[in-house]
Amino acid sequence: MAGLSAAVRARELGATPVVYEKGTRPGGSMLVSSCVIWRFREWDDFRAECPAGDEALQRLVWERLDDGIAWLESLGAPVVEHDTGNPRTIGKRFDPRGLTETLVRAAGDVRLESLDAEPTILATGGFQGNAELVAEHIHPGGTLRLRANPWSSGDGLRYALARGAELSAGLGEFYGRNMPDAAFSEQEFVPLAQLYGRFARVYNERGEEFFSGEVSWSENDLVQATAQQPGARAWYVLDDDALARRVRDRTVADVVALAPTRVDPVDLPFATPPEARVAVRVSPGITHTIGGLRVDDRARVVGVDGLFAAGADVGGISTGGYASGLAAALVFGRLAAESALHRT
Ligand SMILES: Cc1cc2nc3c(=O)[nH]c(=O)nc-3n(C[C@H](O)[C@H](O)[C@H](O)COP(=O)(O)OP(=O)(O)OC[C@H]3O[C@@H](n4cnc5c(N)ncnc54)[C@H](O)[C@@H]3O)c2cc1C
Numbered sequence: 001m002a003g004l005s006a007a008v009r010a011r012e013l014g015a016t017p018v019v020y021e022k023g024t025r026p027g028g029s030m031l032v033s034s035c036v037i038w039r040f041r042e043w044d045d046f047r048a049e050c051p052a053g054d055e056a057l058q059r060l061v062w063e064r065l066d067d068g069i070a071w072l073e074s075l076g077a078p079v080v081e082h083d084t085g086n087p088r089t090i091g092k093r094f095d096p097r098g099l100t101e102t103l104v105r106a107a108g109d110v111r112l113e114s115l116d117a118e119p120t121i122l123a124t125g126g127f128q129g130n131a132e133l134v135a136e137h138i139h140p141g142g143t144l145r146l147r148a149n150p151w152s153s154g155d156g157l158r159y160a161l162a163r164g165a166e167l168s169a170g171l172g173e174f175y176g177r178n179m180p181d182a183a184f185s186e187q188e189f190v191p192l193a194q195l196y197g198r199f200a201r202v203y204n205e206r207g208e209e210f211f212s213g214e215v216s217w218s219e220n221d222l223v224q225a226t227a228q229q230p231g232a233r234a235w236y237v238l239d240d241d242a243l244a245r246r247v248r249d250r251t252v253a254d255v256v257a258l259a260p261t262r263v264d265p266v267d268l269p270f271a272t273p274p275e276a277r278v279a280v281r282v283s284p285g286i287t288h289t290i291g292g293l294r295v296d297d298r299a300r301v302v303g304v305d306g307l308f309a310a311g312a313d314v315g316g317i318s319t320g321g322y323a324s325g326l327a328a329a330l331v332f333g334r335l336a337a338e339s340a341l342h343r344t
Contacts (some may be wrong), residue, residue, distance in 0.1 A: 001030040001326055002311025003123030003334030004100075005068075006340075007107035008075065019107050020115040027100035028125050029288065030326060032149065032186050033302040035099060036090025037072075037326045039065045039085045045088055049216075052169055052320030055066070056297045061317060061331045065091070068330040077102040086217070091324065119159070121331075121336045126289040126312030127154030128174065134286065137171045139227045146315050147176060147285030156313035160293050164303045168315030172292030175322055176223045178282040180259040181233055194259060194282050196252040197222045199245045200298040207270025214257050215302035220322040227284045235284050237265055239275040256280055288325050291315040296344050297335035308336040319324070 003019050004026065010017040025031070039062050040046040046062055047055070069092055073079060078098035084091045104110050127133045130153040131143040138144065161167075177193035184192050198215035202222065208231055215222045226234045243253040256262055256278055267275035271278065292315030294302040299314070301307040310332035317328045338344045 001028065001311075002125075002329035002333035002336070003121065003140055004103035004107050004110070005268060005330050006121050006123060006310055006337040007110070008103055008275050009334040009337035010341060011106065011108055013337065013343055015337075015341055017107070017109065017337070019110040020119075021110060021112050022114050022124075022155070023149060025113065026104050026110050026112075027096070028152065029149045029238045030098050030329070031100045032189055033096055033326065035080075035096040035326065036084055036091060036324070037065070037069055038086075038089040038324045039327055040323070041088055041090045046323065050318045050321035050323050051319055053170070053323075054316040057295070057314070057317050060297060060335065061323070061328050064331045064335070068327070068334060070336070072099065072102070073331070075102050075106050088217070091327065098169045110112065120306075120308060120340050122156035122160060122293070122307065122309040122313045123311045123314055123333060123336075124154075124156035125149065125152030126292060127152065128158050128286045128289050129153035132203075133157075137291065138174055138286070138289070139232055141232060144174075144176070144227060144232060144284050144286040145179065147179065147287045152288070152312065156309060157292055160301050160304055160307060160309065161240070161307050163307070164296050165307075166294040166302045168291050168294045168319070170316060170319035173224065173290035173319060174227075174286050175220055175290060175318070175325065176284045176286045178219070178234065179285040180261040181281040181283040182260045184285070189285070192258055194236060194255060194280060195219055196242070196245065196247050196255060197236055199237050199242040199252060200259045201276070203235045203237060203270065203272075205231055205233055205235075207268075210234075212236055216321070218322040223284045226282065232283050235268060236280045236282055238278050238280070239273070240277055243277060288312040289315070290318055295332070298339040299332050300339060308340050310336040
């Protein structure tokens with residue numbers, strides 16, 4: 001998302017940018033995403049929900065996103081829904097394929113090859129695809145399953161660090177979803193997400209209820225806590241009330257029915273409440289990293305002259321919580337192009 005947005009903006013400003021794409025197709029994780037591009041409706045909510053994020057960077061996303069969305073629409077990107085369905089956020093859901101095609105067309109020169117020269121703007125999508133870096137910073141016990149494009153393996157981060165870049169806060173944080181603890185395909189990233197932990201009793205493999213307090217609406221806090229449990233696993237234990245709750249357009253029971261790791265609670269190796277009906281073994285899928293390179297309010301990589309970064313390569317925007325990765329990629333992609341061309 002960020003690289004294509006930067007290229008489109010750069011071309012609008014009269015440059016002739018080239019996007020180098022390492023994968024077998026353009027679009028990165030954007031193409032397989034739910035494609036809701038959003039911000040918190042209220043600025044104070046953004047600060048409260050992502051309290052450790054860099055306030056200046058957050059302010060840019062919050063103030064510039066509506067313009068960015070209007071810009072996507074002006075390019076012809078197809079909108080599927082004109083609101084997010086979440087009262088605390090504002091934004092639009094795009095068709096991911098249509099959005100990718102629109103940006104690729106407008107970017108003009110997208111090459112499926114790696115760059116062997118110096119990049120101007122880093123937009124490689126974070127380091128979730130690099131098992132070593134994930135084990136080092138996020139999940140000390142080992143790897144987490146990838147719920148994202150397979151090519152974002154920290155190339156931008158390593159390139160910039162080797163040239164003296166600084167890191168943002170929150171390197172140990174990530175955005176992800178608890179998924180059934182079984183293999184899943186790219187087409188199952190969205191439908192198999194077990195996004196009902198807030199209605200469940202949640203245990204680790206030792207039978208401990210490890211999450212204290214209320215689970216957030218995004219459940220990203222619960223997902224991150226699960227990553228720190230033995231085996232990076234949890235059990236969601238549900239009663240009839242929980243199964244009847246709704247998650248977007250489905251009931252919890254509908255989502256549970258898709259999970260191959262559901263079992264009868266009596267088969268668990270620890271005691272569960274007598275009203276428990278079903279248990280689902282879950283484990284996090286990592287979608288993108290939250291920590292990364294430190295940039296300033298012009299998308300300049302701090303510590304490296306003349307280098308810019310955008311998207312999940314930039315850290316410190318949603319630190320401490322969760323905010324739209326597509327929104328940050330869109331805003332910082334455009335900003336990086338403007339800064340690189342001295343138009344800010
Ligand atoms: C299932 C799923 C659902 C999601 N739903 C939402 C949602 O509804 N709303 C939301 O805001 N976010 C959502 N996201 C997250 C969102 O997709 C990301 O935050 C966003 O795509 C990040 O933008 P990016 O440009 O940093 O990375 P990407 O869009 O992933 O693009 C990075 C690109 O860099 C390429 N690359 C990597 N290394 C190199 C290299 N060395 N050279 C050249 N190219 C390289 C990759 O192949 C990739 O194409 C979702 C993600 C997934 C997987």
